[in-house]
Amino acid sequence: MQLYKEFCTEEFDEKGAVKKFELKYDDTFNFGYDVVDRLGKDDPDGRAVVWCNVKGDERIFTFKEISELSSKAANVFLEAGVQKGDRVMVILKRNYEYWYVAPALHKIGAVIIPATNMLTTEDIMYRINSVDVKYAVITSESEIPEKMGEAKKQCPSLKMIFGTGVQPEGVVNFTEAVANAASVLERVETNVTEPMLLYFTSGTTGYPKAVTHNHTYPLAHIPTARYWQRVIDGGLHLTVAETGWAKASWGKIYGQWICGSAVMVYDFDTFAPKKILNVMAKHHVTTFCAPPTIYRCFTKCKLEKYDLSSLTHLTTAGEAINTVVIDNLYEQTGIKIAEGFGQSESVLMIGNLENDTPSPNSMGRPSPLYDIRLLKNDGTYASAGETGEIVVVPKDNQCGIFMDYYNNHELYESVWEGGVYHTGDLAYFDDNNCYYYVSRKDDVIKSRGFRIGPFEIENKLMEHPAVMECSVVGVPDKDRGQAVKASVVLAADYSPSDALMREIKTTVNNSLAFYKHIHILEFVDELPKTISGKVRRTELRANA
Numbered sequence: 044m045q046l047y048k049e050f051c052t053e054e055f056d057e058k059g060a061v062k063k064f065e066l067k068y069d070d071t072f073n074f075g076y077d078v079v080d081r082l083g084k085d086d087p088d089g090r091a092v093v094w095c096n097v098k099g100d101e102r103i104f105t106f107k108e109i110s111e112l113s114s115k116a117a118n119v120f121l122e123a124g125v126q127k128g129d130r131v132m133v134i135l136k137r138n139y140e141y142w143y144v145a146p147a148l149h150k151i152g153a154v155i156i157p158a159t160n161m162l163t164t165e166d167i168m169y170r171i172n173s174v175d176v177k178y179a180v181i182t183s184e185s186e187i188p189e190k191m192g193e194a195k196k197q198c199p200s201l202k203m204i205f206g207t208g209v210q211p212e213g214v215v216n217f218t219e220a221v222a223n224a225a226s227v228l229e230r231v232e233t234n235v236t237e238p239m240l241l242y243f244t245s246g247t248t249g250y251p252k253a254v255t256h257n258h259t260y261p262l263a264h265i266p267t268a269r270y271w272q273r274v275i276d277g278g279l280h281l282t283v284a285e286t287g288w289a290k291a292s293w294g295k296i297y298g299q300w301i302c303g304s305a306v307m308v309y310d311f312d313t314f315a316p317k318k319i320l321n322v323m324a325k326h327h328v329t330t331f332c333a334p335p336t337i338y339r340c341f342t343k344c345k346l347e348k349y350d351l352s353s354l355t356h357l358t359t360a361g362e363a364i365n366t367v368v369i370d371n372l373y374e375q376t377g378i379k380i381a382e383g384f385g386q387s388e389s390v391l392m393i394g395n396l397e398n399d400t401p402s403p404n405s406m407g408r409p410s411p412l413y414d415i416r417l418l419k420n421d422g423t424y425a426s427a428g429e430t431g432e433i434v435v436v437p438k439d440n441q442c443g444i445f446m447d448y449y450n451n452h453e454l455y456e457s458v459w460e461g462g463v464y465h466t467g468d469l470a471y472f473d474d475n476n477c478y479y480y481v482s483r484k485d486d487v488i489k490s491r492g493f494r495i496g497p498f499e500i501e502n503k504l505m506e507h508p509a510v511m512e513c514s515v516v517g518v519p520d521k522d523r524g525q526a527v528k529a530s531v532v533l534a535a536d537y538s539p540s541d542a543l544m545r546e547i548k549t550t551v552n553n554s555l556a557f558y559k560h561i562h563i564l565e566f567v568d569e570l571p572k573t574i575s576g577k578v579r580r581t582e583l584r585a586n587a
Contacts, residue, residue: 045301047265047269051065051066051067051262052067053411058399060399061398061411066259066263066440068259069235070235072262073150075149076230078300078301079300082106083106083108083110084110088105088106089106091306092104092109093279095309095326104142104143109142111226113143113144113147113150114147114150114226115221115226116143116144117148117228118228119205119224120147120148120178120205122224125151125177127152127237128154129177130156130176131148131179132156132158132178133148133155133157133179134158134159134180134187136160136285137285137286137308137310138184139310141157141286142296144180145296150228152233155240155241156170156241156242156243157288157291160184160187161557162287163554163556167191168198170253171200172198174241174449175200176198177202178204179205180205180206181206181214182207183207191204192204203215236258236446237257238255238256238257239256240260240292242256242289242292242387244289244494245495245499250499252448253449254448257446260292260297260443261296261297261298261301263390264292264298264390264391265301267294267383267385267391268280268299268302269397270396270397270411271397272298272332272356273355273356274298274302274303274330275303275304275329276304278304278329278330278355279304279326279327280328280329280330281306281309281323281331281332282306282333283333283334290492293332293360294306294332295308304329309322314337316343317344320344323349323354324349327353329354329355330354330356330357331356332358335362335364335365336524338357338372338380346375351376354378356378358381358383359380359382360382360391361492363524364382368380381395381396382394383406383407384478386468387445387494388444389466391412392415392435394407396410406477406479407477408477409476413435414435417431417472419432425471427472427473431471432466432468433470435463435466436462468480468481468483469481469482469483490520490526491558495517495558495559497580500561501515504529504547507547508534510531512531514530514578514583515529516528516530518563520562523562527559528565528583529564530570530583532567547564548561548564571583
């Protein structure tokens with residue numbers, strides 16, 4: 044069942060490509076009630092989630108079940124004291140509970156903060172303290188109970204922890220509480236302008252920033268699912284992302300359900316391409332999205348061994364994808380991978396959209412949701428062939444761009460300098476208005492689809508007594524897109540050696556989430572700097 048037509052108007056050109064798209068919604072729109080409960084009523088037996096894990100366990104949830112479970116979970120939260128506006132951290136990996144916890148929090152107007160299980164205790168504490176998290180919902184896996192328990196001791200704002208599965212003493216048994224809760228929920232009034240979801244995203248000059256989206260965010264993902272991922276009514280979409288990342292919102296819940304597709308969830312810890320291919324074949328996945336890293340692994344598999352006959356479309360985002368990978372997958376599947384571009388601060392901004400024919404190897408054309416321009420250093424807009432920063436000129440009632448940085452409105456205003464939203468990404472376009480990615484304007488590292496701020500890694504390096512100065516950059520890597528490279532100036536009492544190099548890398552990496560690990564470490568006599576003393580990261584990258 045496709046609800047998206049009730050929330051938008053769309054116009055197409057003579058080729059069937061979308062040329063105009065506008066959202067329409069009431070001020071009280073709430074994804075939990077107006078999508079989940081609506082689907083639970085009008086399409087009760089429709090598949091919402093097809094879930095399986097590496098152990099072979101499987102569950103299929105209908106929209107009726109998700110509707111009822113989300114109302115039960117909402118009642119559990121309300122009874123425990125969770126109020127509208129409260130920040131709730133959710134670390135559920137790919138556990139199926141996420142798909143009714145998220146709508147439950149939306150229903151009561153609480154702000155969900157999805158977080159990855161890869162976070163260290165220190166990472167969790169930073170997030171709790173920076174936005175005053177009051178409640179947490181956690182998995183029993185990946186040492187999360189221990190990490191969250193330690194964080195609670197040192198974070199006074201955290202009142203209560205709800206846990207699935209077997210949890211230590213002091214954690215509310217969420218599974219049992221939901222099973223015993225009432226399934227009837229009185230609607231909590233929310234407004235589309237109120238905060239609904241918060242993601243932490245990495246930057247170059249400080250710790251992760253808290254990006255806040257309001258209740259229009261799910262609707263803004265209609266173009267993501269409808270035109271880019273091209274999900275099918277009654278189909279099954281698989282996006283390879285853990286729920287702690289914004290990519291999960293792009294591909295595992297909002298746009299897919301609104302556009303009539305179920306979501307496939309494969310619950311795993313260690314990526315194994317053949318296992319994912321087996322899942323896709325067994326469950327007849329129709330549309331698929333993954334970072335380039337996964338597609339590169341697929342090229343090494345003999346895809347003819349897997350029944351991928353149900354597959355109709357492939358998409359990728361997060362980093363540039365090599366032409367050889369696109370060509371290889373096309374030869375094996377007959378499907379061209381459609382690239383796309385966007386951020387945690389937005390939804391899909393640029394993409395290879397349905398019934399459009401962008402130039403080969405481009406990110407595609409701007410989404411009809413946005414007025415995309417390229418801003419040059421001199422303050423003028425770029426023409427075809429010129430490189431500039433991707434910016435958004437806001438439309439009336441612009442949706443899809445975050446509403447603020449939590450507790451940092453000054454930073455939010457800075458990214459709207461000159462009345463346009465600055466993405467910090469550079470690109471150029473050709474005569475056909477097809478966009479090509481160039482690089483980040485700042486120094487955010489993109490590795491295996493993860494965004495990594497060098498500041499956090501540099502802070503950890505500086506804690507080692509042997510490190511006097513350091514700088515971290517991303518350098519080209521054929522498997523990761525970029526690898527994390529650290530250049531270190533040693534303190535006076537230390538001399539370069541392989542043993543010291545291993546010690547520094549091991550010590551620092553042990554204190555970081557694995558996706559932030561240093562891959563390359565070099566000792567240098569001095570760091571290249573500008574006349575004002577700033578490190579010239581561009582020179583460090585050029586010499587890699």
